[in-house]
Amino acid sequence: MQFGLKSITMDDIARKVGVSKKTIYQFFSDKNSIVYKSVHEHFSDHRSEIEKVLDNSKDSIEAMYRISKCMKMQVEAINPTVLYDLQRYFPKAYKRFLDFKNTFMRERMKIILENGIKSGYFRKEINPEILIIQRIEQVQLAFNNDIFPRDKFDFKEIHEQLFDHFIHGLLTKKGKEKYNQYLNEEHDA
Amino acid sequence: MQFGLKSITMDDIARKVGVSKKTIYQFFSDKNSIVYKSVHEHFSDHRSEIEKVLDNSKDSIEAMYRISKCMKMQVEAINPTVLYDLQRYFPKAYKRFLDFKNTFMRERMKIILENGIKSGYFRKEINPEILIIQRIEQVQLAFNNDIFPRDKFDFKEIHEQLFDHFIHGLLTKKGKEKYNQYLNEEHDA
Numbered sequence: 567m568q569f570g571l572k573s574i575t576m577d578d579i580a581r582k583v584g585v586s587k588k589t590i591y592q593f594f595s596d597k598n599s600i601v602y603k604s605v606h607e608h609f610s611d612h613r614s615e616i617e618k619v620l621d622n623s624k625d626s627i628e629a630m631y632r633i634s635k636c637m638k639m640q641v642e643a644i645n646p647t648v649l650y651d652l653q654r655y656f657p658k659a660y661k662r663f664l665d666f667k668n669t670f671m672r673e674r675m676k677i678i679l680e681n682g683i684k685s686g687y688f689r690k691e692i693n694p695e696i697l698i699i700q701r702i703e704q705v706q707l708a709f710n711n712d713i714f715p716r717d718k719f720d721f722k723e724i725h726e727q728l729f730d731h732f733i734h735g736l737l738t739k740k741g742k743e744k745y746n747q748y749l750n751e752e753h754d755a
Numbered sequence: 756m757q758f759g760l761k762s763i764t765m766d767d768i769a770r771k772v773g774v775s776k777k778t779i780y781q782f783f784s785d786k787n788s789i790v791y792k793s794v795h796e797h798f799s800d801h802r803s804e805i806e807k808v809l810d811n812s813k814d815s816i817e818a819m820y821r822i823s824k825c826m827k828m829q830v831e832a833i834n835p836t837v838l839y840d841l842q843r844y845f846p847k848a849y850k851r852f853l854d855f856k857n858t859f860m861r862e863r864m865k866i867i868l869e870n871g872i873k874s875g876y877f878r879k880e881i882n883p884e885i886l887i888i889q890r891i892e893q894v895q896l897a898f899n900n901d902i903f904p905r906d907k908f909d910f911k912e913i914h915e916q917l918f919d920h921f922i923h924g925l926l927t928k929k930g931k932e933k934y935n936q937y938l939n940e941e942h943d944a
Contacts, residue, residue, distance in 0.1 A: 689923070696908070696916045700893060703902060707892055714888065727885045734878070735924030 570647040571601055572655055598656060605652065605659040609666040612640060616674060626682030627733070627745050631752075633675065634729045637705050642721065649709065667706075672698055679736070687741035697736070704728055759836040760790055761844055787845060794841065794848040798855040801829060805863060815871030816922070816934050820941075822864065823918045826894050831910065838898065856895075861887055868925070876930035886925070893917055 576597055580587045594600045615636055623629035652660040675698045682688035707713055708724045737745055765786055769776045783789045804825055812818035841849040864887045871877035896902055897913045926934055 692920060693912065693916045696903075696913055697920055699902060700896065700917060700920075703896055704889060704893070707889065713892060714885075719885070723882065724885055727882045728889060731881060731886055731889075731924040732920075733924075734926075735920040735922075737923075 567644050567648055570645050571651040601656045602659045602662070605662050609662060613666065613670055620674060625744070626678050626685060626687055627741065627748055629678045630733055631748065638725045641705060641709065667702055671702055675701070682736065682741070686738060687744055688736040689738050692736060701732055704732070756833050756837060759834050760840040790845045791848045791851070794851050798851060802855065802859055809863060814933070815867045815874060815876055816930065816937055818867045819922055820937065827914045830894060830898065856891055860891055864890065871925065871930070875927060876933055877925040878927050881925060890921055893921070
């Protein structure tokens with residue numbers, strides 16, 4: 567995550583872990599399988615994290631806010647070249663990422679939006695499926711150095727702006743009151 | 756725009772225009788230069804159209820609404836393979852498109868948002884530059900068949916959902932009243 571996947575060698579990994587290359591090859595056939603296993607574990611952990619957030623959120627607004635915070639932290643921790651390397655050189659691991667993003671995340675976030683509509687916090691005119699797909703892609707867009715060059719934009723501000731705008735686009739009047747109340751509690755906490 | 760740029764031959768063009776290939780070569784050195792000239796004209800026309808909309812809109816809400824309608828019509832008229840072909844096979848023409856999208860459109864739409872904040876229609880917390888970049892990319896996202904497969908999603912609905920959500924994310928209470936009033940007038944017109 568820190569240095570990118572392409573440039574790391576089996577020697578680097580052995581040195582970092584403090585074992586011989588021979589030992590590593592007892593568990594992994596090649597770098598490909600280390601990358602796949604790491605990516606798989608990474609998104610399994612992330613999945614558990616998201617499930618926990620959903621179980622512990624008292625309403626859709628809190629769930630959206632906390633999941634967005636998770637996504638931001640995840641995104642901040644990843645070197646932007648990692649996804650590019652995955653897509654280009656590690657297709658099986660990249661597919662694992664796409665499954666997480668396009669199946670798991672879409673399904674879970676769609677449910678949050680549907681619940682938010684039922685509670686009267688989110689506008690009933692919204693199409694949850696379309697907006698969630700757009701939201702997930704938007705989180706990835708903040709990664710794109712051609713679109714948001716890092717020397718010009720502050721990563722944290724992009725995320726905060728996109729989340730705050732996204733949720734305001736969903737909220738009813740009742741939802742806006744709840745959101746502001748939630749922000750104040752978060753701020754005091 | 757209808758059949759894509761890669762598969763069209765000079766013979767097709769000559770037949771469609773009803774002149775000989777020899778005549779075409781008197782004006783254009785090759786297909787590349789026809790593509791560049793067409794793309795250039797296309798975005799020059801689109802630029803004039805946008806300028807006219809800006810001149811004739813009485814406030815930022817109307818300007819956003821009408822520009823979005825322009826973008827939707829433009830997007831609907833273009834075969835999705837065209838942009839892909841441009842990027843891959845006609846880099847000079849693709850650059851013309853990027854100039855339009857990343858310089859002209861960003862600048863003009865940023866001004867709309869800034870004016871909307873001044874008028875009290877758009878929330879003062881928004882960062883116009885970040886949100887406009889995201890909005891322009893979002894319009895292109897609706898194109899992406901991997902993200903929004905055409906057999907599953909209605910193009911028109913994607914655009915309406917994304918615009919309606921985008922503007923709701925900007926609006927103040929005062930702005931919301933103005934927007935609803937504007938929609939009613941549009942609907943009656």
